[in-house]
Every structure is written in structure tokens, then in C-alpha cells.
Amino acid sequence: DIVMTQSPDSLAVSLGERATINCKSSQSVLYRSNNKNKLAWYQQKSGQPPKLLIYWASTRESGVPDRFSGSGSGTDFTLTISSLQAEDVAVYYCQQYYTVPRTFGQGTKVEIK
Amino acid sequence: EVQLVDSGGGLVQPGRSLRLSCTTSGFSFGDYAVSWFRQAPGKGLEWVGLIRSKAHGGTAEYAASVKGRFTISRDDSKSVAYLQMNSLNTEDTAVYYCTANDDLYWGQGTLVTVSS
Numbered sequence: 001d002i003v004m005t006q007s008p009d010s011l012a013v014s015l016g017e018r019a020t021i022n023c024k025s026s027q028s029v030l031y032r033s034n035n036k037n038k039l040a041w042y043q044q045k046s047g048q049p050p051k052l053l054i055y056w057a058s059t060r061e062s063g064v065p066d067r068f069s070g071s072g073s074g075t076d077f078t079l080t081i082s083s084l085q086a087e088d089v090a091v092y093y094c095q096q097y098y099t100v101p102r103t104f105g106q107g108t109k110v111e112i113k
Numbered sequence: 114e115v116q117l118v119d120s121g122g123g124l125v126q127p128g129r130s131l132r133l134s135c136t137t138s139g140f141s142f143g144d145y146a147v148s149w150f151r152q153a154p155g156k157g158l159e160w161v162g163l164i165r166s167k168a169h170g171g172t173a174e175y176a177a178s179v180k181g182r183f184t185i186s187r188d189d190s191k192s193v194a195y196l197q198m199n200s201l202n203t204e205d206t207a208v209y210y211c212t213a214n215d216d217l218y219w220g221q222g223t224l225v226t227v228s229s
Contacts, residue, residue: 038215049219049220050158050210050219052216052219055215055217061217093157093158095158095216097215097216102160102163104157104159104160107157
């Protein structure tokens, strides 16, 4: 199984400041057919289903604010919130959809400082 | 508009069975694999299993925690996927979500509570 490890487990950032979440996979999730990484980022607010933010490691889902961006390749990935807003308080998960079993990071809780 | 509607959850006693449905619209259901995920109260997301499209054999894979107890099936004529859950135990209590298209599409989830 591919193990996904996120860091940090929690993060407190001031409004308007940058938040950075890292995700490391135990093996490459690069899909050679299109040279893209099968890595997604989700936001989950309390009591709600996960919301897809980013797929193919860096493609923003339609309707997601451009303050959210994804980067990385191979085994190391990053989700950046460029200017944290109050509505961004949530738990964020990375997930690989390269193979089964699908696996997630343990989640990173983002709060306002 | 892409829609996935999860249904069939509820309260069930340990050892009993339950079948969840994932009713979809707005995309070519038959072209995609469907996965089921779950999230126990206060916990992270866990993959339950997947059924491939007919073009890729229509076969299913399962997490070790549910293998032999859960079965995923699909009816492409109705654009619906199912999760048959047998021999339920308290550790299966969770919100269950179906997904499609490499997990780009998600249902809203349905709560399964296993308790006596």
C-alpha cells in the first residue's frame, strides 16, 4: 500500500498569511501515460463531506478560489493557501488515486491564529 | 450537472446486513470505476473498495477490513452502484461515500450506525 504522510498535523495561521501543508507518498504516484501525478487535495469542514480542491497535483477544481494551489511531483507535494481566510478553517487531506487501495494522509487541521 | 446521491444508511444491529446505493447522473457512469469510502466519527477517510468499469473488466477490489463481508456491484443501465454490507460490526459505524471518475466526483454520504 502507498502510505501518505502529511505534515504538520495542525497549523495555526493569521488571517491573510500563507498556510503550507506537505504530503509525502511512500512511492511515486506519477501516471506515465500523461506524466501527471495522481494526487488530490480535499478540504473537509465539520459535518460536511470532503470537498475536492486540487487534482493531478496542481489542477484547481472549478469554483475553488485561486488562493489554493498545489505543487510537487513524484513523492513530495504541497498545498498552499496564499492568504488564509476565515472560511478556510478545516481539515485538509491529500490522497493518492494512482492505485488501490486508495490512501489518504492523516489530515492537517488549519486554524486561525 | 454531475450528481451522486448516497442512500440506504441507518441504524442496524451487529451481525445484520445493509445495502447502500449510489445513484448518479450527469456523466457517463458506465465509463468509470466507482469507489466507496467511509469516515468513522472523528476519524480520517478510509477507502472501502472499488468496482472497475465493464471496459476494464468490471472487477472489484476491497480493503482488508471489509474483504469477505462487503460486496460492490453496479447497474450501468440505471447508473447506480451498490455496497452490500454483511456481518456488520460496531467498527463499521461511519459515513459512507461513493465516488467516481478517479474520485473527482463525490456523493454527500450516508450514515451507517451499527449498534444494539
